[in-house]
Amino acid sequence: MQEAAYAAQCTAEEKRHNPVAAARPGKGRALLALALGTFAIGTGEFGTNGIIELYAEELGATLPYATWAVTAYALGVMIGSPIITIVGARVNRKRLLLGLIVLFLIGNVLSAAAGSMEMLIAARFLTGTVQGAYFGAGAVVAAYIYGPGRGGQAFATVMTGLTVATIFGAPAGTFIGQVFGWEWLYLVVAAIGLAAGLALLAWVPSTRDLDGGSVTDELRALAKPLVWAMVAIAALGISSIFAVYTFIAPIVTDAADASPSVIPIALAVFGIGMAVGNEVGGRLADRYPTRGLVLGYVLVSGFLVIVGFGGGWLPTLFVGLFGVGASAMMAIPTIQVLLTRFAPDAPTLVGSLNLAALNAANALGAIGGAVTISAGFGVLATSWAGLVLVACGLLVFAATIPRALRTGRTSGP
Incomplete structure (x- = not known):
C-alpha cells in the first residue's frame, strides 16, 4: 500500500511540473543525444586514469603530482557544477546543455594543448565543472521526454552513456593515448562531444516546457x-x-x-x-x-x-x-x-x-x-x-x- 501510494504521489507531482502524460514522439533520438554527451564525459574522465604515466613523463611531473589532474576534475564536479547550475537556473535546459557542451569542448582542447602540468590541472578542473550540471539538466530533459512517473528510467538513461564509457570508451581512449599520444585522448573526446552537441541541437525539442526556474x-x-x-x-x-x-x-x-x-x-x-x-x-x-x-x-x-x-x-x-x-x-x-x-x-x-x-x-x-x-x-x-x-x-x-x-x-x- 505504501509503495502504491508513493507511485501515485510521484505521478501527481510530476504532472504538475510536466502536464504531458505520454512519452514524447521521437524520444529515441533525443535520449541518444543525451547519452552520447554522457559517453563523451565518461570517456574523458575514466580515460585520464589510463594515461597518467604518459602525460606525467611528457610534462616532467612525478606520478603523485600527475594524479592532481584526476583530483582537479573531481573537484570541478563537486565545486564547479553546483555553481554553474545555480548561475544557469533560469536558462532553458536545452540551451544550458548546449552551453555546457561548448565549455566541455574548450576544456578538452585546452587539456590537449597543455604544455605544463599546471595548465593540464586547470583544464581538467574546468572540464569537470560541466559534468554534474550536464547530468542534472539532462535528467530534467529526459524526464520531460519520458513523461510522468518515469523519472528513475530517465536518469538511468542519462547515466547509460557513463556506464558504456567504462566498458568501451575509457579502454579505447587509453589505447588511443598510448598509440598516438596522450593529447589525442582529449581531442577524440572533444570530437565525440561536438557530435553530441550537434545531436542535442537537432533532436532535443525546443520548448518553453524546458525553461529554467527561480534561482x-x-x-x-x-x-x-x-x-x-x-x-x-x-x-x-x-x-x-x-x-x-x-x-x-x-x-x-x-x-x-x-x-x-x-x-x-x-x-x-x-x-x-x-x-x-x-x-x-x-x-x-x-x-x-x-x-x-x-x-x-x-x-x-x-x-x-x-x-x-x-x-x-x-x-x-x-x-x-x-x-x-x-x-x-x-x-x-x-x-x-x-x-x-x-x-x-x-x-x-x-x-x-x-x-x-x-x-x-x-x-x-x-x-x-x-x-x-x-x-x-x-x-x-x-x-x-x-x-x-x-x-x-x-x-x-x-x-x-x-x-x-x-x-x-x-x-x-
Whole structure:
C-alpha cells in the first residue's frame, strides 16, 4: 500500500511540473543525444586514469603530482557544477546543455594543448565543472521526454552513456593515448562531444516546457536537511564501487595471480555489471520508494564479501566484480528520484549534487582502500573498506529517510 501510494504521489507531482502524460514522439533520438554527451564525459574522465604515466613523463611531473589532474576534475564536479547550475537556473535546459557542451569542448582542447602540468590541472578542473550540471539538466530533459512517473528510467538513461564509457570508451581512449599520444585522448573526446552537441541541437525539442526556474528555488534546496542526508547516503554507499574499482589492477595481478592482460577483461566485467544495475535500478526507482537503494546496498555488501574471501580465484573474482558494479549502480536512480522528491523545485541542482556525491564517493573509496592496503591487510582488504562505507550509508539512510517518507515531510525545510 505504501509503495502504491508513493507511485501515485510521484505521478501527481510530476504532472504538475510536466502536464504531458505520454512519452514524447521521437524520444529515441533525443535520449541518444543525451547519452552520447554522457559517453563523451565518461570517456574523458575514466580515460585520464589510463594515461597518467604518459602525460606525467611528457610534462616532467612525478606520478603523485600527475594524479592532481584526476583530483582537479573531481573537484570541478563537486565545486564547479553546483555553481554553474545555480548561475544557469533560469536558462532553458536545452540551451544550458548546449552551453555546457561548448565549455566541455574548450576544456578538452585546452587539456590537449597543455604544455605544463599546471595548465593540464586547470583544464581538467574546468572540464569537470560541466559534468554534474550536464547530468542534472539532462535528467530534467529526459524526464520531460519520458513523461510522468518515469523519472528513475530517465536518469538511468542519462547515466547509460557513463556506464558504456567504462566498458568501451575509457579502454579505447587509453589505447588511443598510448598509440598516438596522450593529447589525442582529449581531442577524440572533444570530437565525440561536438557530435553530441550537434545531436542535442537537432533532436532535443525546443520548448518553453524546458525553461529554467527561480534561482531562489534552486538555492532553497541547499537548506533542506533531507537533500544533504541523501548526498551523504550516496557518497558513502557508492564509495563501495571505488574501493574495489580503484585497485582492480593489483587485485587481478597480485591477489588472483593473473596476467596483466586480464585487467581489461576485469574492467569490462565491472562495467557490464554497472550497465545492468543502472537499467534495473531505473525501473525499480519508478515503482518503489526505496527498494532500489536498500536492495542495492544490501547486495553490494554481499558481493564485497565474495571479493574479500574469494577474490584470489579468478572466476569468483569476476562474479564479485560484476555483482559490486551491478548492485551499487542499482541504487543511483533511486537516489536521484528521492533527491528530486525532497527538492521538487530544483531538479537540475539535485542532479548536479548527485554527481558531486558520486565524485566524493570516488575519493572516499580510494582513500578507504588505500588505508587498508597501507595497514598491511593486502589488496583484497579494499573490499572490507567498501563494506564499512556502505554500512555507514545504510545507517544514515535508516536514521533519516524512512521516517520522512512515513510522515510525508519530504519537501519541507
